[in-house]
Amino acid sequence: MNCQYILQYLHKHRIHISTPMAKQIKIKDIARMAGVSAGTVDRILHNRGNVSASSRAAVEKVLAEVDYKYNIHASAISLRKEYKIDIVIPTALGGEYWGAVQNGFEHALHEYRDISIDCRFHYYNQFDVYSCRSAYSELKGSEPDAVIIGPTFVEETIVLCRGLEEKNIPYIFVDSRIEGTSPLTTYTTDQYACGCILGRLLGSLTPKESGIAIFGAKRIGNRKANNSLERKKGFLDYFSSSGDKRSVKEASYSVLNPDDNEEEVMTFLKENPDIKGIAVLNSRGYIIADLLKAKGIRNIIVVSFDLTGNNRRCLEDGSISALLCQRPELQGFNAIKSTINHLLYKQDEPQVNHLMPIDILMKENLPFYRELFEI
Amino acid sequence: MNCQYILQYLHKHRIHISTPMAKQIKIKDIARMAGVSAGTVDRILHNRGNVSASSRAAVEKVLAEVDYKYNIHASAISLRKEYKIDIVIPTALGGEYWGAVQNGFEHALHEYRDISIDCRFHYYNQFDVYSCRSAYSELKGSEPDAVIIGPTFVEETIVLCRGLEEKNIPYIFVDSRIEGTSPLTTYTTDQYACGCILGRLLGSLTPKESGIAIFGAKRIGNRKANNSLERKKGFLDYFSSSGDKRSVKEASYSVLNPDDNEEEVMTFLKENPDIKGIAVLNSRGYIIADLLKAKGIRNIIVVSFDLTGNNRRCLEDGSISALLCQRPELQGFNAIKSTINHLLYKQDEPQVNHLMPIDILMKENLPFYRELFEI
DNA sequence: CTGTTAGCGCATTCAC
């Protein structure tokens, strides 16, 4: 009769046992058991060399038997090293997508405030590839212990990562994953799947046979963002593989110069009068929704990404019908957390690519998603 | 020109400044500045008395000027007190709703393993009010530092809480909030809103004019669960207040004796042939979905609560169309976390009732919600 | 190579 059966039996018969925490074993205990000093145990635990084969064998024998977990608090106070982290992400004002990621960073830095971390932020304009290049080049001289990157442009990021790899500096991605790099971990959502789900939502919200459009943002330097590319692929594949055959048109709009949009978008809609649904492939759905409202157009369904302040407003007033959200605060929080675990405790998550849940927000469940961090 | 303008300016022009962490101030620093010893500062910080008015004034003057935050790690290792927490929740097997809450507890206990916590679990059968009473009575003799309660039955819980209040023992609710009690904090979702959203979902998934049913679980002692009552209210209010007028019938089924359901449910459906949608007001939607499948009934939409193993299976095979989920792991995790913050650091959250987001799960976004804890 | 030792910041005890 093994443990599992016992547990099942206890559960079935509603029997419960109180489980007093096992007394934590300490370095001194191990030293005593192995017949060496605490210093030697510490050297072995941290792979700092200068240990004889016999001592190592004795200690490792003990380690194999007992379940030693060092005390994080004791470790943290005696470990006084200051760590340097560089963070490169797009600029954001409060309430925008990257502002939420930034909140997550700050939340984590606060939670780990008793660990000395010198965190330097470098911002770039996500709609301008040149701005990204210049932010990346700021990292050249820096010798941080780790780098957290919120990437937008593929080639530039690959170059940056090559450089970091040469210098043996670990890096972590948030929001998007770039193929052909080797990050320590990644926090993102499956952007291809996001595209599929968006297709599914828009398909079910609009009448069959109606036309559909996808809108992407114009970027200076005429380069596509990694996420948008993936999402578009998923979106198109959904419609080509499902029974739901639609005409899907593509258009673009400007975030930096919103005044230009009116004419361009209206012309596009006039040329494609069958369009009843628009998918905005980034977090700026409100720009299109506001434009449609201003023009008195009420019969076009808009879906988009991320719970920004403006998107929240549009979801409330019905001009956006659904949003897909990807827990940006949690991504930021976890990026810092796993960086710390890596640097201080050499603990790496087994799972390299952490896929966040894709939350579907509609008017009804919106009130319960606060911008505030849910932890 | 105040700080806000500067920040906006910096943002607008994509200028960033690295913000080195301000050097943390320590007890010794305060002591030196106030011209007293560290011991005295500590006595004041912890309200342990034996301080002269003059010393107190000097120290408080300094404290008002500097932003002192004690080092959590140093505090944790020198504070060797063992805390005792009692937890009373419904029994669950792995993959069930309360199993996820339990996972959250265990996750938190692991994360805070370096703080001595003696955690005793007491389980009861949520479908049997007598079992709940006996679990509650187990707490009688115990003198814990805090109690975490997953309540199901209203009156019994009120009695328990009265007793705890008399003994000045703080308590925390997970999953459900009981009116007329004074918990330290509560982690739950707005169950009334859940009912409304469920109504909205079921309404949009079924043809207009079709009938709808709500299913509740039978409980030994014939007592309703708090959550189901709230959800039912929200569900009914949605249909009476929205334009969507439907006939809503009520029925019940048994979780403990599933064999009894077949006849009863089939009779109910035969008597109400217009029913095209069923809302199961607890986490056992799979029981109804599996029954319908077994009977070859495919034209009735089922919606329910919570991502249990069985509900996941039914969502995948399409026999359940949507689930509302309430982050049970996070609730469990946070319950422990805020208990620790209260006991060790006397830090109480300003917000007493933490409302979790209500996640809408459909077949498409299901793959990205792992049972595993997302942290 | 190895044992000893001196902190880390805080909480608490114990003389004065």
Add this chain to the structure above:
DNA sequence: GTGAATGCGCTAACAG
């Protein structure tokens, strides 16, 4: 009332 002294568990530098 108060300051000094001790210890929590771990790390790292230092003698030997």
